[in-house]
Amino acid sequence: MKTTLLLSALLFTGYLAMAQSDNPLRVKGFVDTYHAVRLNEPNDFLASRSRFRGEIEKISGNSYFFVSLNAMHNRMVPELTDFTFREAFMEYTGEGWGFKAGRQIIIWGQADGMKITDVISPMDLSEFLAQDYDDIRMPVNAMTISRFTDFYELELLCVPLFESYRLPGEGNPWALDLTGGMDNIHIDPAVEPEATLKNMEYGGKLAFYLSGIDLELTALHTWNKMPVYRYRTGDVEEDLHIVPEHHRMGFVGLSFSKSLSAFILRGESAFYFGRKYTQSTEGMGNGLPESNSINYLLGIDWYPGNEWMVSGQFSDEWILDHTNAILNPEHSLISTFALSKKLFRSNLKLASFAYFQLNEGAFFLRNSADYALSDNIHVSTGVDWFHGDSGTFSHYKDNSQVWVKAKYSF
Amino acid sequence: MKRTIKPLTLLATILLMGGILANAQPTGREIMLKADEKPDGDTRKSVMTMELVNKRGSKRVRTMQSYALDEGRDSKSIMFFQKPADVKGTGFLTWDYNDENRDDDRWLYLPAMKKTRRISGSSAKKEYFMGSDFTYDDMGNRSVDADKHVFLREEILDGHACYVVESTPKEDDGLYSRTVGWIRKDNYIAQKVMFYDRMDKLMKELQVEELKEIDGIWTATRVTMMNHQRNHRTVISIESMEYDTPMDGSQFTVNALEKGYLN
Numbered sequence: 001m002k003t004t005l006l007l008s009a010l011l012f013t014g015y016l017a018m019a020q021s022d023n024p025l026r027v028k029g030f031v032d033t034y035h036a037v038r039l040n041e042p043n044d045f046l047a048s049r050s051r052f053r054g055e056i057e058k059i060s061g062n063s064y065f066f067v068s069l070n071a072m073h074n075r076m077v078p079e080l081t082d083f084t085f086r087e088a089f090m091e092y093t094g095e096g097w098g099f100k101a102g103r104q105i106i107i108w109g110q111a112d113g114m115k116i117t118d119v120i121s122p123m124d125l126s127e128f129l130a131q132d133y134d135d136i137r138m139p140v141n142a143m144t145i146s147r148f149t150d151f152y153e154l155e156l157l158c159v160p161l162f163e164s165y166r167l168p169g170e171g172n173p174w175a176l177d178l179t180g181g182m183d184n185i186h187i188d189p190a191v192e193p194e195a196t197l198k199n200m201e202y203g204g205k206l207a208f209y210l211s212g213i214d215l216e217l218t219a220l221h222t223w224n225k226m227p228v229y230r231y232r233t234g235d236v237e238e239d240l241h242i243v244p245e246h247h248r249m250g251f252v253g254l255s256f257s258k259s260l261s262a263f264i265l266r267g268e269s270a271f272y273f274g275r276k277y278t279q280s281t282e283g284m285g286n287g288l289p290e291s292n293s294i295n296y297l298l299g300i301d302w303y304p305g306n307e308w309m310v311s312g313q314f315s316d317e318w319i320l321d322h323t324n325a326i327l328n329p330e331h332s333l334i335s336t337f338a339l340s341k342k343l344f345r346s347n348l349k350l351a352s353f354a355y356f357q358l359n360e361g362a363f364f365l366r367n368s369a370d371y372a373l374s375d376n377i378h379v380s381t382g383v384d385w386f387h388g389d390s391g392t393f394s395h396y397k398d399n400s401q402v403w404v405k406a407k408y409s410f
Numbered sequence: 411m412k413r414t415i416k417p418l419t420l421l422a423t424i425l426l427m428g429g430i431l432a433n434a435q436p437t438g439r440e441i442m443l444k445a446d447e448k449p450d451g452d453t454r455k456s457v458m459t460m461e462l463v464n465k466r467g468s469k470r471v472r473t474m475q476s477y478a479l480d481e482g483r484d485s486k487s488i489m490f491f492q493k494p495a496d497v498k499g500t501g502f503l504t505w506d507y508n509d510e511n512r513d514d515d516r517w518l519y520l521p522a523m524k525k526t527r528r529i530s531g532s533s534a535k536k537e538y539f540m541g542s543d544f545t546y547d548d549m550g551n552r553s554v555d556a557d558k559h560v561f562l563r564e565e566i567l568d569g570h571a572c573y574v575v576e577s578t579p580k581e582d583d584g585l586y587s588r589t590v591g592w593i594r595k596d597n598y599i600a601q602k603v604m605f606y607d608r609m610d611k612l613m614k615e616l617q618v619e620e621l622k623e624i625d626g627i628w629t630a631t632r633v634t635m636m637n638h639q640r641n642h643r644t645v646i647s648i649e650s651m652e653y654d655t656p657m658d659g660s661q662f663t664v665n666a667l668e669k670g671y672l673n
């Protein structure tokens with residue numbers, strides 16, 4: 001019934017878009033289908049899904065609204081088969097100020113594929129990182145008020161209700177088994193903040209767009225949206241319970257993007273206050289360890305011309321006053337590398353993107369080729385390769401996959 | 411009676427002769443300056459369609475809405491893509507500086523990523539625009555003094571009296587070794603431009619196919635760029651053009667780029 005109603009609403013708004021000649025609704029979107037097969041035996045399917053995305057927007061003077069609807073059929077993870085609102089927000093732009101309210105994606109910072117200050121929109125890790133990065137970001141219900149000129153923008157933001165990362169559930173080939181297959185280890189329900197006013201997330205961003213350089217100052221009172229884990233013993237002595245928990249934290253951040261001839265230098269840093277961490281075995285029995293940290297990233301993009309693009313990033317999460325009670329290392333070092341080239345009048349794009357976990361020597365590499373068959377249809381294929389003996393990527397080394405995708409945009 | 415020429419008269423005569431000579435044969439730079447400074451309104455609002463045609467005749471279409479504002483010899487522009495569907499909503503914001511030693515500021519907004527990123531203002535100029543035969547530099551305001559201009563001759567082209575000017579980049583870092591332009595004497599529109607590659611072979615040829623006077627300003631409403639080396643052509647048609655509509659610099663912001671419309 002819900003699906004029928006939403007579909008009817010979509011068709012009706014589509015009809016309105018065509019019917020109104022003056023200042024009409026604008027409709028766009030896509031249909032895509034994506035299928036991935038494990039490289040190793042038994043060569044089973046890791047993903048098989050098809051999706052419709054409809055986006056409707058309208059400008060009326062200084063007012064604007066945008067709605068994005070998602071309908072997906074997911075053969076491999078049936079609980080992800082759904083028909084939902086993705087984004088739905090309104091916007092008003094006055095003389096040098098504006099506001100935006102509703103379900104929306106919010107992006108801060110200058111990093112690509114890394115989370116330094118870009119922590120407002122949670123991540124959808126239902127297929128870990130093996131999907132397009134624009135699909136990984138999840139919208140949140142938020143309100144922003146902004147003041148802007150041609151060289152600066154001040155944005156104040158609040159997210160009334162907490163929303164966590166979407167993690168792969170049971171039956172999903174991307175789910176991690178935290179119990180290690182042991183019957184006496186249990187995963188408890190996540191401890192999430194209550195839906196009260198005092199648990200609201202709020203902050204602000206002051207961005208400057210200057211000749212040759214962009215600067216961004218940020219501050220946010222937020223939550224760790226990816227849970228940290230506490231261990232507790234159960235009623236039965238041999239039982240061990242793993243409790244996913246979300247806690248308050250805050251940061252102040254600074255980022256920049258500077259052009260230097262054919263290069264763009266990017267940097268992003270944040271000082272996190274009172275961040276909770278997952279316990280190590282040495283910390284069991286105590287409360288969650290807490291520390292401040294400095295997260296920073298340096299990146300460089302090179303545009304040598306002829307439709308080549310080369311990019312590299314290096315990041316470090318440096319936990320200050322690190323103790324053995326914290327599972328994470330004192331420095332978590334990650335670098336990324338991206339390379340792309342367009343050919344045949346930009347119709348074919350070859351791209352590589354890799355994450356390297358430098359502490360563990362593990363990596364995730366995505367190689368892809370995308371061809372524009374027509375102005376509407378793109379077909380693409382790629383190989384995702386996970387490698388390592390420890391670290392996050394090592395858990396997925398059996399999930400290295402080859403995939404195909406086709407997308408019709410309208 | 412002995413005739414004498416007063417020094418002042420001599421000077422005036424030299425100046426006059428110089429002026430006549432200058433009028434008869436202006437320098438290449440003077441012609442290109444006039445072409446650069448010809449009236450084009452203080453602001454421009456347009457919808458432009460690009461038709462990309464390959465050697466088999468198959469076509470791809472890109473449509474853009476653009477806004478531009480002059481601020482002295484600098485300019486600001488913002489462009490929103492309407493077609494093809496997969497890039498609809500993509501936007502470019504450019505702050506273009508006349509000073510050849512200063513890189514332009516450019517930002518790209520990708521609606522799928524919901525993200526704006528600063529892109530290189532120098533190398534991007536050499537890139538082809540959206541798979542067309544125009545580079546960003548071909549489409550932008552290249553500084554007159556970025557090239558050395560030499561007047562070659564006068565010639566009648568398509569029934570129009572033209573100056574023929576050869577322009578050679580001062581810095582050897584572009585796609586072209588030189589260009590030769592046919593600049594109409596009556597309105598200083600470039601009727602035709604030949605682009606030569608770094609091996610000095612003919613690479614591309616731009617031809618104005620339709621010219622209209624809109625709001626008193628001569629506007630090339632249909633232009634074809636033929637790439638002889640790739641046997642591919644791009645036809646730009648101006649669907650609508652408005653000059654001197656009210657705009658100000660504070661509208662050309664990253665905020666507007668992300669919204670997809672000029673506030």
